[in-house]
Amino acid sequence: MAWFWMCLLACGVAALGSLVFLVRFAERLKHEGRSQRPARSDVGVVLGAYTDGFEPSHPLAARLRVAIALYRQGYIRAIIVSGGQGKNETVPEARSMKRFLVMNGIPSEVVHEERMSTNTWENLYHTSAIMRDRGYQTAVIITSDYHLPRALAVARMLGMEATGCGAASTRGEFRAAVREVFAHIEYLLRGRQAPFWQA
Template identity: 30%
Template sequence: MTKRKFIFILLSLMSALLVAIASTAVSIYLYGNHTPNLKADAAIVLGAAVWKTAPSPVFRERIHHATNLYKKGDVSKIIFTGGVGDKNELPEAVVGKNYAVEQGVKTEDIFTETLSRTTYQNLKNAGEIVSHHQFTKCLIVSDPLHLKRAVLMARDLGIDAYPSPTPTTRYRSLQSQIPFLMRETYFYFVYLIFKI
């Protein structure tokens, strides 16, 4: 193989990779901005950071969205996910449940899983609740840029899942969206390759 041919092949591969990355990033962005109007048995709320006993602003908006879905009758149950990020904090799911109860959600309509630390674990553990209670359709509640990967994971785990992006996401400025989009694009490819 000549040096010129090698360089051509290398540049072609790099170009193809860049196109794949760019098209995936665009797909992630557009997917999270599509809001299907669906009713489901349950909303699965993906965990986010907590501040001791209170949800962080990002998590709070996810909880607000889930409670709004519940109050509108779009879902009848809410599943909160997420374990302990710091030993001095309550599990994310417990903080989510407590906050939702304060917002008027009945305790008996809330389920929690408190062992997960990643999106995949969130959904795997939530899937056990879904299976046990024979829920047939679920809405995945998270920030818009998180949803393409999360819904793919949920469906791969056997959940009949649909996106329900948080309309009041804290990631609204370009400055906050770009790092989130870059991270999600990276983790989307990681999931496609390694299924984690």
């Protein structure tokens, strides 16, 4: 039976090692996202997240508040809100985001909606088309801190001239930050981004 306990111990050590890796990678993503500094740009691009009807989730509201602050401070002169309608949502994320921005004093005419996307790659692919159509050359990508490194890596792959501004995440979002580790690895394996540490 000694082999059984040795195998059990080895599995436990491997599981603990995997957990430590995930936690450290998630913390590194958050740190990298918070370290980004926006440059004055033509447009801010707010990436979507879950919205309950027209009530944005806490992470989404945090992203929108960052966009409002950047607009009021003159860092951006327009905003693109990017997000389609998920299976568990009753309105497109972009519609909810625009409504939130307008209700908080942002002029409706400077907010452009992108309602087709269902993931980060599509967010930025469709957004880059809107930028070309409207003559916007530069962008500040606005999303949660742990999500920002992947978003910027995708933007580079798409040839976008972009800086970033990460909305500070809360402890309650840590599970989302851990899921982001898997998404980051998936995008690397699929060739949809370069490693964020090569920026």
